[in-house]
Amino acid sequence: MNDRKGPRRLLKTAQFIAAIAVYVGFIAFVVIRASSSNFNLALIFEYGGLLREGIVNTLIISAYSLLFGLVFGFILYVARESRIYFFKSLANIFIEVMMGTPLLVLVFISSFFIGKAFEFDDDYIIGVVAITAYIGPYIANMFKSAIGAIDRQQFVVMDLYGFTRYQRYRYIIMPQIIRLLMPPLMNNFSYAIKGSALLYVTAVTEIFYAIKLVQSKTFAFTEGYLVLWIAYLMITLPLTLLTKLIERRYEL
């Protein structure tokens, strides 16, 4: 049995490398055919300080949005499942409206209307709030479908033994759904991270805004977008790996 595993793993690795080669080939083709003689990445990196600030801000904004989005989405889920119709309605209306709201519009309105009304003008915080509000409904739905996958009879057992609401979530529901939550959570995370680019409309110096600045100074548009692309990949790929690890950790 064991001596058959070696070749099989080797074959798998070879296929993985072949898949990588397909993409590398595609990129090489595009680069050779489309790049002009004035392609110069160095231009972009002259503004290293600005880029760093952009990346750090994108990271911070994304991290807070994800964290708050997770909490807020859970609150929305609980409110929607509430027996009190007022809370149910609050959550339902919010979810329905938000599902049809473009993030760009949300960011703009949050800053120029809602922020103004509350005399609050920190566009970083407003940005985090907007993204949190935006992904909350999707995360609420994610909780709903994951918790819906738990056998109803388990809830009967929890009732029978008198588990408190906290104990149900902490010891029985959450450990079972963490694995199920990971793939949709990663989807929402990547929306939030890429969505943070839209904060450029309120002049938040996240990576997209930073790149736009650099581009306007250097006219290196292609180079700028390439760097932007790689910057986002540098954030999302490790997150994907992390969610995969968590998924495996909570396998039944």
Added chain:
Amino acid sequence: MRLQLSGVVKDYDHRVLDHLNIDVDHKSVAIIGPSGCGKSTLLRLLAGIEFPQRGEIRVGQWDITRENIKAYQRTIGLVFQKHNLFPHLTIRRNITLILEKTRGMDKKQAEKRADELIALLHLEGEKDKKPDKVSGGQAQRGSIARALCTDPELLLLDEPTASLDPILTHEVLMAIKDLRALGKDFIFVTHEIAFVKSFAEYVIFIDNGVIVEHGDVDILTSPKTEGLAAFLRNVTYD
């Protein structure tokens, strides 16, 4: 344990239980009847998972009402058709979690109690496995161990072998028989007539939502109603 039903009615979109009346006092009561007759519904009412639209239920000293249901449920154990163990926990942890979180035991006490029950149900080799890593019979015995962990006075079993093949059924029924020594009261729903004969003191036969016949276990050998006689012909092959 005394079991009293008076005028118990349960409707879903149709009538499931139609004015049940009975007053019996036995340690081990079997509820039998064809599929869909309402026997599992009756057991859910006895467990307080659902409530009747009309009528009163009294089990032992308990009037089963919404007001005292929590207190009553602390005195019973329930075994389902499927094992219903929490799938992410080992068999042992399924037991200790309940004892620690809902009965205020410390970890040591809970583990000691769990290990006693695991030994009682011969699950020593499986206690650290999750439910889907053991056989259906072992999982069901694990759920019986869990039902016993709070030291209930009454154990309710709802077709505990319905999802098992004949060999595993035998294994689980043998395990239940061994529990007689614990001196607890049992009310159970089952199709296993041979098991009823050897384990029950009293039998209630339900058909179409009404109690057609009830009496000592002898009614299975000499039924008085045609309904029970016909049912017994259908479920026994020998």
